[in-house]
Amino acid sequence: MDQLLNWFTQHQDMIYIVILMIFVGIEIIGRVPSVLHTPLMSGANAIHGVVIIGAIIVMGNADTTDITALILGFLAVILGTLNVVGGFVVTDRMLEMFNKKK
Amino acid sequence: MNLMESLLLLIYLIASITFILGLKMLSNPKTARNGNLIAAAGMALAIIGTIAFYTDSSGEHLGNHLWILGGLAIGGIVGTMSAKKVKMTDMPQMVSLFNGMGGACAALISIIEFKHLVHDFQPELYAGGGYTYFSTLDGVSLLVIMAGLIIGSVSFTGSMIAWAKLDGRLNDFAFSGQHIVNILLLLVTVGLTTMIIFLRPEETIEFFYAALVLSAVYGILFVLPIGGADMPVVISLLNSFTGIAAACGGFLYDNTAMLTGGILVGAAGTLLTILMCNAMNRSLLNVLIGSFGVSAQSGQSTGVQGAHKEMSISDVAVLMSYSSKVVIVPGYGLAVAQAQHVCHELEKLLTEKGVEVTYAIHPVAGRMPGHMNVLLAEADVPYEKLKEMEEINDEFPSVDAVLVLGANDVVNPAAKTDPSSPIYGMPILEVESAKHVIVNKRSMKPGYAGIENELFFRPKTSMLFGDSKKVLQDLIAEIKNL
CATH class of the missing domain: 1.20.58 (Methane Monooxygenase Hydroxylase; Chain G, domain 1)
Incomplete structure (x- = not known):
């Protein structure tokens, strides 16, 4: 478990990128005409x-x-x-x- | 942090922005082409920046420049040539093929990185632990490597099968209990991954290769039974898989450009896949387990039979010329016959005669979403003439004649009336509410989903057999003679 927590702390910024990019990707696709x-x-x-x-x-x-x-x-x-x-x-x-x- | 490192970070930031901007611009017809070019420019910048400025944790620059440039040159030339040469009808296969290349690339990266990990593993540094990856920080890196390997190879073999099927090199294939086998494969792969993380690294190399083979087999079995209208869903899903596999590489190398690009595509692709599943009344889980091809086969036996009537070219010409409103429903048959230009010619001819002509575009007509739009755009059909399904369905009652050109499943009324039909619940173009329906097909053979179409036997429907291009040419000649 410690390793996992450590990893989270070390890669905090990347995890933020992942979360934000998920929303950005969804927003972009949501408005596209077929x-x-x-x-x-x-x-x-x-x-x-x-x-x-x-x-x-x-x-x-x-x-x-x-x-x-x-x-x-x-x-x-x-x-x-x-x-x-x-x-x-x-x-x-x-x-x-x-x-x-x- | 030295100058080069900061410069590279800046380059990756710019590349990430171009990816987001590019995707956003791609979703508007006016800016789409520039969006693609912007994203391509960002990608080129990121590639050049990586070669020139990348330094590893010990400050070493990248070596093997000749190998890298050689690979870039080969891939670039082959990629450009094949993309330039491919016919408009074969576009979906091509996208699937390129997608598979990306998946394979991600899997290869994982293989090499795993070998590095095993090679560099020094148990004495982790004294007190059980000498396993889990006792080190590498444990999570290993998880990322495994994810890249599994997702990448599923995407690779799956895309190859999708390509072969769309290209007509491979038929649908399903055996009973296939989804149980698929689930078992997944479980075993997950089990192997867990063992790799908790066991001593030198013991797990065989497990690693077993996981590679199993996920490759899963990719094959996953796509093999799927056919017909479901292909677009599969390509879109595999596309998002490759995105996630690329993002795994982003975690591995702390690389923001890979992470942004990969997750962006993964999220957008997944949403697009879900939207498509919803449109066809299927759950994504159902797609993931890969079982719907089986139900499509069971529906085959309950074929509708009856008499269909044919109509001569001259009768069709008269009917269409004296209609006030005509709707054309294009399908894959039109794409195969390369009849889009002739079709546009017919539309112009009828418009000159005062007939109001529009196109009804079903979202999954053809082999990919938007396939018909691309095809008709190639023939210079004005954007405003293309009506989407929801919009045109309300208009059909006031339409005099509907000309169905090589479309089948998207106008099959069984989707609304027959709960046992594999396409039950999929929204269709309600051509039946128009006054006349003329269906052009090569023969009475069922469509790609392998099911009979009741529409062809309805009293309002007339059949017009033959190759779309030939039939349309004859029709144009006939109308000009009127």
Whole structure:
């Protein structure tokens, strides 16, 4: 239990971020017209690609003699980038069609 | 704290703001495109900042720059190419695929970090304790690693199955007692996680890999039986799963950008999922246990049979030209036939003749929420012409003709009348209250949910068989000849 309490004290600010972001996320989605559900889902999909930062940190910290870590990290960077870049480009393509009509 | 660290914190703050701002702008048609670009810019900034300024607790900079840049280049090129090349109809699969990549990325991070933990574990530092993770502060970190691993791999395999199914590479598959197996899988995974935390670390590596395999299997079994109208719910749910997996990484590295982005998507995605479940009269728990595919199969046997009548193209042309109000109901058939441009042409032609034409958009028509909106927007259909379900349902009694283009389940009256139907309770477009209903389909085959549609046998309904694009082209030619 002590560890858990300790952890809470140490990560207090992060826990606040979690709580606040939950409300922000709900507020944002709550007002979206259904027209934009697909682009929004796709845009959100690209944003969670932020996991790439973790992949970069893992890759950058990997011991150069540890082949498994290098390969797994490299794979993680590629997959994360696919998520980010692919996600944003697909979303942009969808939204391009909305903008054209004006 | 040195300059670089503060600079990186500032960059993460800016990135977090762009994520929130981007998502907010994405929810308004006017600002959506810029919102996406802003979030993308924030992401690029965060990536560059991490490579340039990140230092670990001992002040060391990141190494392996070539590996990182190489990975970014490969992922960037492949991602851009595949996103540029994909057809509008295949967009949902693509989103699912990219989502799976993110999940896999989160799971890989957890695997590597777990190996680090085991490798660096020094029992002598924790004298007096039982030499387990739980006796150290790492215990909670380990919990976060496990959460990232489990959620990430469920999201990965689940998204892959969703992709394969939407792409038509895989059929629905269910066996009896499947949800019991699913629950057992979950319980065993939770049990393994508990053991990993309470046992000596060098004993738990096998358990760790077992948890990895089990959650991957769970992801597969979870999505396999789900079909038809429920796919949008699954993609949205897996999307929020990946968000939470990314947030686990945020805790692990004390990284605010990952935490903000991940939780934001997790919360927004979960709410969107619940909204979609409500629209289809299902509980989220029901979706999580993954049992509704089974009930969809039992509904299959009670098919409605009867005579349907067909209508010729010229009759339809006459009917539509002399109507004062026509509503078009687009569905997946329209998307498959790539008939959105022809459809817009028909709408313009009828409008020139003084017919009032609108589109009725069911929230889950197609394979994703808003799928039809994207498709019609591609064909330059004005935004004002698209009516949402609630709005148009009140108007149907004054409508002369409804043209259903490759939609099925979203106009199936069984959703209102037949309690045994798997789609019972789902709100539908009440096309029946219009004076005439013309249904264009390729054949009498049931829709994606695998259930018969009574609507096709109603006296007001006429069938118009054929590929949407071909039928619409013929219809346009016919109307021009009138």
